[in-house]
Amino acid sequence: DRTRVDxxxxxxxxxxxxxxxxxxxxxxxxxxxxxxxxxxxxxxxxDRSDLALIELDSLxxxxxxLPLAADPPPPGTRFVAVGNRHDADTVWNVSVGRxxxxxxxxxxxxxxxxxxxxxxxxxxxxxxxxxxxxxxxAVDGAGRVVGVVTAVRTRAPAAGVLVASSEVAKxxxxxxxxxxxxxxxxxxxxx
Numbered sequence: 001d002r003t004r005v006d007x008x009x010x011x012x013x014x015x016x017x018x019x020x021x022x023x024x025x026x027x028x029x030x031x032x033x034x035x036x037x038x039x040x041x042x043x044x045x046x047d048r049s050d051l052a053l054i055e056l057d058s059l060x061x062x063x064x065x066l067p068l069a070a071d072p073p074p075p076g077t078r079f080v081a082v083g084n085r086h087d088a089d090t091v092w093n094v095s096v097g098r099x100x101x102x103x104x105x106x107x108x109x110x111x112x113x114x115x116x117x118x119x120x121x122x123x124x125x126x127x128x129x130x131x132x133x134x135x136x137x138a139v140d141g142a143g144r145v146v147g148v149v150t151a152v153r154t155r156a157p158a159a160g161v162l163v164a165s166s167e168v169a170k171x172x173x174x175x176x177x178x179x180x181x182x183x184x185x186x187x188x189x190x191x
Contacts, residue, residue: 002042009036009060010092019090035060044175049120049167050150053175066137068165069144072102073123079140081149081160083133097127097138097160099146105161121167123147127160138162 011018011031018024024031031037040054073079077099084091105122125138129149138147147162 001045005040005042005054007038007040007054007056008091009038009063011036017092019092021089021091024091044171046171049163049171051148051163051167051171053171066139066143066145068169069140069146070165072121072164072166073099073140073146075099075101077140077146079125079138079146081127081129081133081136081138081162083129083136083149085130086132087130088132093133095128095133095160097125100124100126100159102164121164123162123164125160125162126158127162128158129160133160 008024008031011023011034024037028037035058038056038058038060040056043053043055045052075098079097079099081095081097083093083095085093101124103122105120123138123146125147127138127149129152133149134151136149137145138149140146145165145168147164148168149160150163151161152159
């Protein structure tokens with residue numbers, strides 16, 4: 001329900017990725033000055049897919065877009081998910097998982113009394129996830145985003161729910177008119 005957010009980008013110091021949460025939360029002014037803490041405006045939120053699109057005020061010069069997988073990954077596909085668990089002293093926490101099945105989330109799930117992702121294309125994965133991992137990308141071995149971590153499947157042990165990359169593509173396509181670009185105009189600030 002937020003309209004503005006702050007986004008942290010990885011901070012490398014002396015050739016080493018800093019992962020301590022305290023390094024990020026305790027050094028906001030320096031990170032903002034270095035372009036590694038960036039403000040953003042929520043331009044679209046979609047309960048049907050449980051996704052939000054954020055337009056950032058700027059990007060660090062080292063930031064690179066991850067391509068979206070064109071097709072759902074088959075069962076057994078290995079992937080890596082990156083999250084930001086609230087119960088960890090680190091950021092950029094990595095989980096490794098495998099696809100169990102793909103298809104629509106017929107019933108969706110509930111969060112804070114609101115039904116989300118009902119009917120959304122999804123990937124059910126064997127993946128240890130928890131609070132704070134939501135919103136993180138799940139990336140296959142070719143570097144493509146196969147989905148976005150959104151929920152824990154409580155009826156299946158160590159199962160996570162990813163909203164499929166096709167839902168991300170739909171959200172981006174729906175946002176193109178907001179940017180003033182025709183739908184077939186090629187890459188935009190939303191790519």
